[in-house]
Amino acid sequence: MEFRLKKLRKMRKISQLKLALDLNMNQNSISRYENCEREADYETLIKFADYFDVSLDYLLGRTEDKK
Numbered sequence: 001m002e003f004r005l006k007k008l009r010k011m012r013k014i015s016q017l018k019l020a021l022d023l024n025m026n027q028n029s030i031s032r033y034e035n036c037e038r039e040a041d042y043e044t045l046i047k048f049a050d051y052f053d054v055s056l057d058y059l060l061g062r063t064e065d066k067k
Contacts, residue, residue, distance in 0.1 A: 004059055006034040008052045023047050 009019055009030075016034070020027040025044075032038035040048065049056050057063040 003033070003036060004054075004061055005030075005048055008048075008054065008059075009034075012052070019051070023051060 009016070014022075016030040017027045019025075020030045029038065033040050033044075045056055045059065049059050052059070054066045055063070058066045
């Protein structure tokens with residue numbers, strides 16, 4: 001399964017730090033999520049999906065449909 005957080009962030013041309021600040025998170029956590037060193041809980045996944053305006057299935061690589 002592909003976690004698309006890094007791809008979405010790069011498409012928007014924002015840094016890990018910017019994303020972390022926008023979501024009231026730690027930049028190190030963003031890095032670990034992107035590198036699959038840490039799994040996001042449901043609440044965090046929903047924050048990412050809402051931030052990037054995509055479905056959870058898209059974020060988790062289960063579909064190509066962003067909605």
